Amino acid sequence: MRTLLLACLAAIWAAFAQAQDLSALARLDPAQSSLRMAGDEVAIDLALSQPVPWRVRVLDDPPRLVLDMREVDWSGLSAVPRQAGAVRSLRAGVFRPGWSRLVLELTGPYLVAQAEMDTGAARPVVRLRLAPAAAADFAAAAAQPEPPGWALPEAASLPAPAARDDSRLLVVLDPGHGGIDPGAERDGHSEAALMLGFARELKEVLLRDGSFQVVMTREEDVFVPLETRISIARAAGAQVFVSLHADAIAEGEAVGATLYTLAEEASDAAAQALAERHDRDDLLSGVDLSKQDDLVATVLMDMARTETRPRTDRLAAALEGAIKGAGLRMHRRPHQKAGFSVLKSPDIPSILVELGFLSSSRDLKRLTDPAWRASMAGALRDGLKAWAAEDASLSALRRP
Numbered sequence: 001m002r003t004l005l006l007a008c009l010a011a012i013w014a015a016f017a018q019a020q021d022l023s024a025l026a027r028l029d030p031a032q033s034s035l036r037m038a039g040d041e042v043a044i045d046l047a048l049s050q051p052v053p054w055r056v057r058v059l060d061d062p063p064r065l066v067l068d069m070r071e072v073d074w075s076g077l078s079a080v081p082r083q084a085g086a087v088r089s090l091r092a093g094v095f096r097p098g099w100s101r102l103v104l105e106l107t108g109p110y111l112v113a114q115a116e117m118d119t120g121a122a123r124p125v126v127r128l129r130l131a132p133a134a135a136a137d138f139a140a141a142a143a144q145p146e147p148p149g150w151a152l153p154e155a156a157s158l159p160a161p162a163a164r165d166d167s168r169l170l171v172v173l174d175p176g177h178g179g180i181d182p183g184a185e186r187d188g189h190s191e192a193a194l195m196l197g198f199a200r201e202l203k204e205v206l207l208r209d210g211s212f213q214v215v216m217t218r219e220e221d222v223f224v225p226l227e228t229r230i231s232i233a234r235a236a237g238a239q240v241f242v243s244l245h246a247d248a249i250a251e252g253e254a255v256g257a258t259l260y261t262l263a264e265e266a267s268d269a270a271a272q273a274l275a276e277r278h279d280r281d282d283l284l285s286g287v288d289l290s291k292q293d294d295l296v297a298t299v300l301m302d303m304a305r306t307e308t309r310p311r312t313d314r315l316a317a318a319l320e321g322a323i324k325g326a327g328l329r330m331h332r333r334p335h336q337k338a339g340f341s342v343l344k345s346p347d348i349p350s351i352l353v354e355l356g357f358l359s360s361s362r363d364l365k366r367l368t369d370p371a372w373r374a375s376m377a378g379a380l381r382d383g384l385k386a387w388a389a390e391d392a393s394l395s396a397l398r399r400p
């Protein structure tokens with residue numbers, strides 16, 4: 001019965017898509033919305049300013065409910081009364097251009113027992129009822145392929161390979177997080193927004209220099225899966241990949257810029273935790289990583305037989321030299337290693353720069369200071385140039 005209901009949801013969505021004019025942004029009305037337990041069921045009521053196309057499904061590992069809606073402003077979500085012990089965490093935001101996503105992480109297996117948009121009230125209300133289910137039933141529902149009509153627009157259209165211009169280094173800049181995944185948050189600042197702003201500034205600095213071509217993995221506040229970021233770099237023909245972050249770290253002292261490169265063995269527990277948190281953010285935002293194992297195995301094998309690792313180490317050394325040379329604050333261990341998924345391109349030197357940590361008030365002050373950001377962008381440009389020159393001379397030496 002419930003399986004049948006799930007199968008019907010795509011049809012419900014299609015009906016709404018046809019019935020509504022979809023241009024305007026719908027808002028969540030927190031006063032008329034609630035998240036609560038009704039007996040052993042989870043009752044979710046979400047009141048909207050207008051009806052929108054929507055669809056819902058469950059995913060496993062961890063168990064979660066994913067609700068996609070067209071153009072909903074979720075900013076009122078934190079004000080929704082919330083008394084549902086079965087909901088471990090929730091997040092919402094832009095998923096793809098034109099689509100927003102709400103993800104409820106559940107404490108166990110719950111299936112959708114009721115899903116409707118009630119348009120009889122003053123405001124349309126999405127009513128969801130989740131009932132406890134057997135683990136096997138839940139796993140079967142979560143494993144169902146997405147019904148026809150479910151597929152969202154592509155996460156990002158991959159840029160065509162850039163016209164080969166050997167005189168300019170093709171840099172892919174990757175502003176961390178975005179959309180439903182804001183990254184670290186502190187005092188009204190989000191890592192996602194700060195990194196997008198910094199990436200735009202760095203792009204300008206690199207282009208003005210004349211030695212670089214630049215491709216960005218995202219140009220706006222949207223969610224881009226980690227795997228897609230790698231695909232964008234590959235499609236662009238990246239010669240170097242720079243992922244930009246400013247995470248919050250609870251463990252140990254975290255102040256100052258830090259460079260992370262890929263390693264199977266993390267340099268310490270904090271670096272390991274940071275890499276795992278990025279994977280978890282990616283997963284919770286609704287990405288199916290079921291194909292990831294094969295990819296990772298292949299990539300790690302490739303890594304062993306390429307020259308990428310020493311080139312990446314020299315990249316870290318060049319950036320460290322330039323950042324210190326500019327008199328900018330670095331972490332007391334400026335180059336660390338961990339298994340960051342976004343750094344797993346086998347043949348593209350890839351580095352993750354924590355420009356600072358939002359958990360540090362001193363770093364937050366620097367990150368929000370335009371003069372500091374300009375110095376950091378200049379230092380990264382200088383480091384990339386120094387590395388490219390060294391890399392070119394070494395590869396010329398290696399040629400017969």
Ligand SMILES: [Zn+2]
Binds near residue numbers: 278
């Ligand atoms: Zn981050």
